[in-house]
Amino acid sequence: MAKRAGIEKTITFHCSRHTFATLTLTAGGDIYTTSKLLGHTSVLTTEIYADVVMEKKTEAIQKLNDIFGNLPAE
Numbered sequence: 001m002a003k004r005a006g007i008e009k010t011i012t013f014h015c016s017r018h019t020f021a022t023l024t025l026t027a028g029g030d031i032y033t034t035s036k037l038l039g040h041t042s043v044l045t046t047e048i049y050a051d052v053v054m055e056k057k058t059e060a061i062q063k064l065n066d067i068f069g070n071l072p073a074e
Contacts, residue, residue, distance in 0.1 A: 021049040024058065 002011045017038060024034045035046035 018049070022052055023045065025049055025053045 012031075016055070021034055021038055024032065024037070031043055031046050031050055035043045038046060040046050
């Protein structure tokens with residue numbers, strides 16, 4: 001798939017699992033289902049990916065604050 005996408009660097013199986021988990025959670029998948037799809041025995045293991053998604057959400061909100069936070073109040 002990497003070759004078809006024009007990616008020339010080596011993509012490991014671990015990298016693909018990480019991408020799958022992050023994209024699944026970002027798209028709104030729940031952590032329990034994502035955990036089962038990855039074969040984790042504990043949801044706690046999957047929470048690592050949820051932290052990554054939360055960081056992205058925080059960054060997105062900060063960008064909105066940067067744009068709209070400086071507007072004068074009505």
